[in-house]
Amino acid sequence: MIKNNLKKLIITSVVILLPIIAGLILWNKLPDSIPIHWSFAGEADNYAGKGFVVFAIPLLMLFCHIVCIVATALDPKNKNQSKKPMDLIMWSMPAVSLLLAFVVYAQALGYSARVESIAFVFVGVLIIVIGNYLPKCKQNYTLGIKVVWALENEENWNATHRFGGRLWMVGGVLLIACAFLPAPWNAVLFVPLLIAMTLAPMVYSYVYYKKHPSDSKEEK
Structure with a gap:
């Protein structure tokens, strides 16, 4: 590669x-x-x-x-x-x-800028881009949502990444919106959103695994 x-x-x-x-x-x-x-x-x-x-x-x-x-x-x-x-x-x-x-x-040169707003917008845009690419990501050990249920079953992987992709694109827009909120409300929303976007696809993968146990057994 x-x-x-x-x-x-x-x-x-x-x-x-x-x-x-x-x-x-x-x-x-x-x-x-x-x-x-x-x-x-x-x-x-x-x-x-x-x-x-x-x-x-x-x-x-x-x-x-x-x-x-x-x-x-x-x-x-x-x-x-x-x-x-x-x-x-x-x-x-x-x-x-x-x-x-x-x-x-x-x-450093004295120019004023809302650093936190720039950071929120950048992270939001990056999350949107990643969300767009997630469904295109094939099963592997280094890229994407690497939970055991998705790694063991390709259908689980594909479903999880379709869900995660949609979630991250919506979440990215919400993260960008945080840039326009004053402190501490920007942090109050920003951090929980990141946590939710991280955990929700993992939960989805586990629920998919419980609903389709035969798929995992067949792959093994």
């Missing part, structure tokens, strides 16, 4: 590291201490040194990117995986890297 996507892996890795170039260009304008984490109210509550922000964060993201790609490539069930879920894996970390760099550098 890596060999077939080597060009794409190189391109996405370069994109992840682009914030280093931007940081070097802005180096003399950046303060020594830069905010890297914000509360749900949009207030900075954690800081890091300029060198860490410019160099370490993109390199850490590159490391995570490569680990995800390698783990996905080592999964024997991903050999015939659909192209779209693989593209999503390839481009998720570059998107996060660019957005984080934009927000961090903008804040």
